[in-house]
Amino acid sequence: QACGIQDEFFIPQKKHHAQYHQGQQGKGVQPHNVPLITQRPSAKAVKTAKQGKRNVILFEELFQEVCSCKMMFLENGGVTFTGGEVSLQAENVVKLCSLLKQEGISTCIETNASLKQTQLLIPAVDYMIADFKSPDGELLKTVTGADIEIIKENLISRVKLNKPLLIRIPLINGFNTGAENAKKFAEFFCSLQKESSSQEIFIEILTYHEFGKDKYEKANMTYTFSDGFVTAEQVNILKKELQKHNLKIIKT
Numbered sequence: 001q002a003c004g005i006q007d008e009f010f011i012p013q014k015k016h017h018a019q020y021h022q023g024q025q026g027k028g029v030q031p032h033n034v035p036l037i038t039q040r041p042s043a044k045a046v047k048t049a050k051q052g053k054r055n056v057i058l059f060e061e062l063f064q065e066v067c068s069c070k071m072m073f074l075e076n077g078g079v080t081f082t083g084g085e086v087s088l089q090a091e092n093v094v095k096l097c098s099l100l101k102q103e104g105i106s107t108c109i110e111t112n113a114s115l116k117q118t119q120l121l122i123p124a125v126d127y128m129i130a131d132f133k134s135p136d137g138e139l140l141k142t143v144t145g146a147d148i149e150i151i152k153e154n155l156i157s158r159v160k161l162n163k164p165l166l167i168r169i170p171l172i173n174g175f176n177t178g179a180e181n182a183k184k185f186a187e188f189f190c191s192l193q194k195e196s197s198s199q200e201i202f203i204e205i206l207t208y209h210e211f212g213k214d215k216y217e218k219a220n221m222t223y224t225f226s227d228g229f230v231t232a233e234q235v236n237i238l239k240k241e242l243q244k245h246n247l248k249i250i251k252t
Helices: 041-051 059-068 085-102 136-143 150-162 177-197 213-218 232-244
Strands: 007-009 021-022 036-038 055-058 076-084 108-110 127-131 165-171 203-208
Touching: 007 055, 041 213, 059 085, 076 085, 076 213, 085 108, 127 150, 136 150, 150 177, 165 232, 177 232
Parallel strands: 007 076, 036 055, 076 108, 108 127, 127 165, 165 203
Antiparallel strands: 007 021
16 A cells, blocks of 8 residues: 555454554564453453453553554554444544654554544545445445445545545455446546545455455354456456546555
């Protein structure tokens, strides 16, 4: 994402644990447990945290952890908040970003952009990475439960700020492949570009994989999707359509 060295904080959904890791974006690193962020922890939460039985992480502790890694943030590096879904803890992340900005540390979020509270985060971060899984609103709703209009509103809000936005398309056979989908993707991205006076909109195509399949097995869940892998030809159909409209494609 051209942001240099990053600390990544995996922000969990409510009542769920997450992971934190430190290293270069996209590289294999060792995870550590980092649960829910809180500014006003209960006495019990503080006690269990000190005993190593964490179900919260103290706001100040997280801030200090990032600051302690500042010397590693070369080439505009900083901290990336991801998930889970980072927007579910939007208020605390916004406050953290404000403090980090005062320390000269850049911030980034990775989000599915499907929640209204994402609007709180959009102006607070230096760099934003967001999914745009399908240009077909009805299909997106059926498969993921997400409202495409909320996603579009969030992306439009970001580009109007003329701040960097990386849009990721997880390309999945039978879901969002083909020439017609490619045209619809390009049409929306072109409309985004018209809302911005900068050239800070980037697109990345991520091909389907099954790296998370073993997690289903460990959770005794059935991995129901099949035949999601895409061919080089399917990738090229989308890539050529985006290039035809002079949209910026990058690979991180």
